[in-house]
Amino acid sequence: MALNFQTISKGLGLVPQASAPASPVNGDCYYDSTLFKFRFRQNGAWVSINTTSGVVKARLMDADSTTIPVIAGSLTVDGVAAADGDRIFYSGLSGGPKIYLVGGGVTTLTVQLAFDGSSSPTDGDSVYVQEGDYYADNQFLYDGALVKNFLNNKTSLALLAAQTNTVFIELDTADFENLSMEYSIVNGSSRRNGILYLTSNGTLVDINDLALSVISDVGVAFSAVMSGANIQLRYSTTAGAATLKRTARIW
Numbered sequence: 001m002a003l004n005f006q007t008i009s010k011g012l013g014l015v016p017q018a019s020a021p022a023s024p025v026n027g028d029c030y031y032d033s034t035l036f037k038f039r040f041r042q043n044g045a046w047v048s049i050n051t052t053s054g055v056v057k058a059r060l061m062d063a064d065s066t067t068i069p070v071i072a073g074s075l076t077v078d079g080v081a082a083a084d085g086d087r088i089f090y091s092g093l094s095g096g097p098k099i100y101l102v103g104g105g106v107t108t109l110t111v112q113l114a115f116d117g118s119s120s121p122t123d124g125d126s127v128y129v130q131e132g133d134y135y136a137d138n139q140f141l142y143d144g145a146l147v148k149n150f151l152n153n154k155t156s157l158a159l160l161a162a163q164t165n166t167v168f169i170e171l172d173t174a175d176f177e178n179l180s181m182e183y184s185i186v187n188g189s190s191r192r193n194g195i196l197y198l199t200s201n202g203t204l205v206d207i208n209d210l211a212l213s214v215i216s217d218v219g220v221a222f223s224a225v226m227s228g229a230n231i232q233l234r235y236s237t238t239a240g241a242a243t244l245k246r247t248a249r250i251w
Contacts (some may be wrong), residue, residue, distance in 0.1 A: 014038075020046055035112060048116050056114050056127045058089035058099050063086040063147075064172050066094045078132030082106060087114070088128045089145040091140065092174070096120050099127070134169055149176075149250045159185070159220060161241040166208055168244075169233035173202045176250045179233070187242035190216035198224055198232050207233075218242055 006098040016033035028041040032133055060077040068090065069075070075082040082088060087104045088109070098110040098119050115121045123144035129135045140147050157168060171179065184193040194211040207224040219239025225232050235244075 001043075037116075039117075046117060049216070055139065056099065056121075056125065057130060058087040058127055059130045060086060060132050061089040061127075061129040061138075061140070063091045063135070065090055066092055068093070068100065068109055069107065071102075075102065075106055078135050080131055080133065087112060089140070091131060091192055093109055097127075097142060097147050116122060157244045157246070159235055159237055159242040159244050161237055163235060163237045165223060165225075165234040165236055167232045167234050169248075171228070171231045171233075171250060173229050173231060176231075179231075179250050181246050181247060181248040183244060183246040185218045185220050185242050185244050187218040187220070187239055190218045190239070192218045192220070196222060198225065198231065198233065201233070202229065205231050220244075 014029070014031045016028060016031045018034050019032070020039065021028065021030060024046070026041050026043065030039055030228045031037075032039050032048075039046045039048055041047075041179075060080055060082060061240060062077050077088055082102050084103050088100050088102065089097065091097045091099060093138040099112045099114040101112050102108070113119055115125050121127075123142065126139055126141045127147075128139045130137070138149060140149055140213045159168075160166070169179070179196075179198040181196045181198075182193075183196060184191070192211055192214045194209060194213075196210070197208045199206055203226065205224045205226050206220065209222050217239060219237055220242055221236045221238075223234045225234070225238070
């Protein structure tokens with residue numbers, strides 16, 4: 001029997017569903033309130049119409065944990081206290097990167113089908129991290145095997161007065177071996193901008209700080225050490241508090 005197309009002049013509303021309806025047939029469609037996407041049944045499978053850029057958002061990122069932690073009312077990730085409703089990108093899990101949702105009064109972590117209906121990303125998927133002491137405003141790309149830093153935007157950090165070897169960046173050498181950071185430092189009327197390079201082989205670390213332009217001494221020095229399997233980037237101040245603005249790339 002031939003079916004005629006119907007013209008709808010005032011729009012069509014779909015009641016959001018948390019999961020796919022039972023017994024679907026090709027041509028079915030619904031709005032998925034878990035994935036925040038329109039889903040269509042095509043050739044025996046559900047497919048999404050991406051209404052965004054395709055970049056998945058997570059509030060926080062944990063690059064160190066290889067297993068999901070057990071939580072009981074509190075969880076700190078990248079220096080930030082997580083809350084119910086937060087999505088956390090666990091990029092270093094032994095079973096592959098995934099995004100988890102915090103819930104139950106910060107007592108549960110539930111895996112999310114964040115990547116086109118799957119909990120696991122595929123080659124080319126990317127995650128934008130919104131907050132955190134280090135990973136805030138960074139975008140990470142999955143190449144099918146590893147999570148790589150794709151884009152780093154400028155972040156600002158207050159450098160406290162009278163500090164000696166205070167850690168402000170820590171990298172796990174299982175994930176990263178190199179860092180390149182363009183920076184500027186403001187201390188009153190004093191200014192300095194430059195580029196800092198850091199590399200490690202997992203045992204040793206080397207740092208090279210190139211101060212490209214200086215207006216008076218800002219009283220800030222950088223250093224780097226290995227702490228177990230991690231690289232720690234540190235600062236010391238000798239001329240009062242200062243403000244560091246940086247854009248970095250890690251790989």
